[in-house]
Amino acid sequence: MKENPIGVFDSGIGGLTVLKEIVRALPGEDTVYLGDTARVPYGTKSRETVARYATEDAGFLRGHNVKIVVAACNTASAFGVDELRKNLSVPVTGVITPGAEAAAAVTKSGKVGVIGTEGTIRSKAYSKALKAIDAGIQVFEAACPLFVPLVEEGLLDDPITDLAVSRYLGGLKAEGVDTLVLGCTHYPLLKGAIKKFMGPSTALIDSAEATASEVLRILSEKDLCRKDSQNPSHKFFVTDSPERFAQVGRAFFGDRLDSPETVRLGCA
Amino acid sequence: MKENPIGVFDSGIGGLTVLKEIVRALPGEDTVYLGDTARVPYGTKSRETVARYATEDAGFLRGHNVKIVVAACNTASAFGVDELRKNLSVPVTGVITPGAEAAAAVTKSGKVGVIGTEGTIRSKAYSKALKAIDAGIQVFEAACPLFVPLVEEGLLDDPITDLAVSRYLGGLKAEGVDTLVLGCTHYPLLKGAIKKFMGPSTALIDSAEATASEVLRILSEKDLCRKDSQNPSHKFFVTDSPERFAQVGRAFFGDRLDSPETVRLGCA
Numbered sequence: 001m002k003e004n005p006i007g008v009f010d011s012g013i014g015g016l017t018v019l020k021e022i023v024r025a026l027p028g029e030d031t032v033y034l035g036d037t038a039r040v041p042y043g044t045k046s047r048e049t050v051a052r053y054a055t056e057d058a059g060f061l062r063g064h065n066v067k068i069v070v071a072a073c074n075t076a077s078a079f080g081v082d083e084l085r086k087n088l089s090v091p092v093t094g095v096i097t098p099g100a101e102a103a104a105a106v107t108k109s110g111k112v113g114v115i116g117t118e119g120t121i122r123s124k125a126y127s128k129a130l131k132a133i134d135a136g137i138q139v140f141e142a143a144c145p146l147f148v149p150l151v152e153e154g155l156l157d158d159p160i161t162d163l164a165v166s167r168y169l170g171g172l173k174a175e176g177v178d179t180l181v182l183g184c185t186h187y188p189l190l191k192g193a194i195k196k197f198m199g200p201s202t203a204l205i206d207s208a209e210a211t212a213s214e215v216l217r218i219l220s221e222k223d224l225c226r227k228d229s230q231n232p233s234h235k236f237f238v239t240d241s242p243e244r245f246a247q248v249g250r251a252f253f254g255d256r257l258d259s260p261e262t263v264r265l266g267c268a
Numbered sequence: 269m270k271e272n273p274i275g276v277f278d279s280g281i282g283g284l285t286v287l288k289e290i291v292r293a294l295p296g297e298d299t300v301y302l303g304d305t306a307r308v309p310y311g312t313k314s315r316e317t318v319a320r321y322a323t324e325d326a327g328f329l330r331g332h333n334v335k336i337v338v339a340a341c342n343t344a345s346a347f348g349v350d351e352l353r354k355n356l357s358v359p360v361t362g363v364i365t366p367g368a369e370a371a372a373a374v375t376k377s378g379k380v381g382v383i384g385t386e387g388t389i390r391s392k393a394y395s396k397a398l399k400a401i402d403a404g405i406q407v408f409e410a411a412c413p414l415f416v417p418l419v420e421e422g423l424l425d426d427p428i429t430d431l432a433v434s435r436y437l438g439g440l441k442a443e444g445v446d447t448l449v450l451g452c453t454h455y456p457l458l459k460g461a462i463k464k465f466m467g468p469s470t471a472l473i474d475s476a477e478a479t480a481s482e483v484l485r486i487l488s489e490k491d492l493c494r495k496d497s498q499n500p501s502h503k504f505f506v507t508d509s510p511e512r513f514a515q516v517g518r519a520f521f522g523d524r525l526d527s528p529e530t531v532r533l534g535c536a
Contacts (some may be wrong), residue, residue: 038317044420046509049306078456146428149417152312160414160435163428218431 001021002226002249005030005235006215007066010056012040013245014185015072018095019234021212026219028229032064035249036265038239041148042075043117043184052192054080056265058088060237066090069222070215074183074207083142086164091218098214099181099207100129104137107179108201113172113202114141116183117148126183135203137227140175144168144184151186152248157193165190165197166185173198181205236260270494273298274483275334275505277325280308281452281513282416283340284520286363287502288331289480290338296497301330303517306507309416310343311385311452318387324346324533326356328505333357335492338483342384342475359486364388366482367449367475368397372405374471375447381440381470382409384451385416390522394451408443412436412452419454420516425461433458433465443467449473457519465535504528510536 006026008019019033034057036042042050054076057067069084069092071077077094084092103112114126121143130137140248146164156163172180182188188206194206195204219225226232238245238260249257274294280303285532287301302325306312310318317329326337337352339345345362352360371380381396390410398405415430424428434531440448448470450456464473487493492501494500506513506528517525 003320038313040312045306046511047506071303105330145421146414146417149414153413160428163431167428240317243314244312 001067002224004065004066004067005032005233006070007032007034007061007064008036008070008072009036009061009076010073010185011035011042011076012037013252015211016249016257017185017188017208018070018072018211018245020207020253022215022235025212025216026225028226028232030233031234032061032066033237034060035236035238035260036247041117042073043119043148044145045119047123050075050079051083054084055087056091058084058092060263060265062090064089064235068215070094070133070211071095072185072211074185075119078120078123081158090238091222093211093214093218095185095207095211096125096183097129097179098210099183100126100133101207102207102210103179103181104130106135106205107137109138109176109210111138111175111177111180113175113177113180114139114188115144115168115172115180115182116141118143118145120183126181129147139232140172140177142168142172147184147190148186154251156189160256162197165193169194169197177202179203182207234258237263239263239265269335270492271516272335273300273501274332274336274337274338275302275326275329275332276340277302277304277322277329277344278341278346278385278453279310279321280305281517281520283516284452284525285456286338286340286479288521289476290483291502293480293484293523294493296494296500298501300329300334300503301327301505301506303506303513305513309385310341311387311416312413313387313473315347315391318343318347319351322352323355323535326352326360328531328533330356330358332503336361336483336486338479339363340453340479342453343387345387346391359490361479361482361486363453363475363479364393364451365397366478367451367473368394368401370451370478371447371473372398372401372488374473375405377444377446379408379443379445379447381445381448382407382444382451383412383436383440383448383455384409386413388451394449408440408445410436410440415452415458416454419457424457424479429458429461430465433461437462437465445470447471447473449475451475460469502526505531507531507533
């Protein structure tokens with residue numbers, strides 16, 4: 001079991017930010033990554049559809065004998081993780097609880113902002129997770145639907161992005177949040193633009209790092225960490241053709257990104 | 269056969285702009301609309317995946333005995349219409365040839381601009397269609413990936429949109445195009461912002477109107493137009509849950525938009 005890979009899935013390429021942190025935290029582990037690029041994005045879709053997709057994604061990873069399933073997509077974490085936990089025999093973690101715990105540990109004012117896709121914000125998953133940790137925390141949430149397309153276009157440092165940032169984050173800034181959860185795997189790439197607008201006193205919480213720590217914690221607790229660390233393998237699968245993933249994915253994961261293999265999920 | 273409905277499919281809600289023009293041109297006809305909202309968008313996906321989705325979409329419409337299939341999505345038209353024509357026993361039309369014909373009829377300078385999704389522009393389908401009509405036409409194409417999310421967010425008249433418009437269309441304007449094809453069903457909603465930037469001397473070609481004329485032409489030619497026009501029925505189907513479609517769709521189709529029914533395509 002220790003030799004088995006860590007499984008990570010996402011709606012597309014964004015989860016590579018999480019995979020990157022997992023590989024940094026657990027450099028000796030094999031990994032299998034699935035990006036559901038034929039059905040991306042999940043952030044605008046319904047709870048039922050996203051939960052069904054998450055079940056199919058996790059099923060594919062289990063077919064590769066993964067020892068843990070990481071839902072590296074905030075929307076899938078918000079809508080699908082409870083069901084996965086019920087149905088899988090290996091540990092499952094999403095990105096929301098780790099992100100909420102990191103935010104709760106950092107905030108001093110008790111005012112936490114959360115930004116994410118339409119689906120993630122509608123789910124109120126971060127609010128619930130933060131209130132469960134500390135009922136006194138005030139949570140201010142904002143959906144930022146343009147951020148994913150802006151990142152995928154590579155407009156990380158651009159007047160269009162600055163304008164979108166000020167539009168979406170103006171309300172949270174006015175509320176005086178001292179901590180902001182980047183509740184979508186694409187958003188860490190906009191850290192520069194967000195920091196510029198929010199100012200240096202706002203702590204930005206990147207769920208990717210917090211999730212990698214959680215994976216390390218779970219595997220250590222269950223004594224599932226791999227001992228040897230020679231030439232770990234990193235496999236990539238997508239549901240659409242590999243070109244776009246290979247091209248855009250390097251911005252997320254770096255040059256070690258191997259060409260992905262295309263697979264069909266269910267009959268999708 | 270005359271009594272059978274007109275079938276229209278799109279990746280999501282954008283095709284409602286085409287349906288609206290069809291209903292305007294053929295007010296007595298029944299219609300069936302399918303929006304593949306569980307897998308939207310098509311514009312960032314590969315030829316193979318889009319062609320497969322288009323085949324499933326058209327198959328669903330044929331199950332409703334439609335007398336013509338309209339691919340009301342530019343990306344599906346670019347990648348999927350040839351295959352549909354081969355496999356279906358009823359007439360099929362996309363939106364690209366009608367749009368190209370309308371543009372060729374309007375241009376005086378012979379310089380035509382085309383804007384669309386990544387997939388549509390990558391396919392060069394408009395270039396090929398325009399050159400087939402008149403080899404002397406010069407075509408300038410630009411992908412505008414932010415336009416769909418901007419429309420879906422309702423930012424039709426907004427500084428963010430103006431900035432995106434000037435970014436994407438600056439090159440086409442500098443080339444001196446006198447005609448601009450709005451090669452995505454979402455773009456007619458940005459006509460105001462595009463007109464403001466391009467100036468009054470650029471003709472904007474909306475494929476929706478041209479496609480409705482083409483549907484009228486095909487049905488007339490085959491003597492398939494319905495004679496009586498009492499209480500035509502307009503049915504709507506989606507592959508994700510109906511809420512978002514019902515809400516955003518009204519901007520495209522107006523208040524006559526009935527609640528859609530959710531269906532599963534293939535096993536997706």
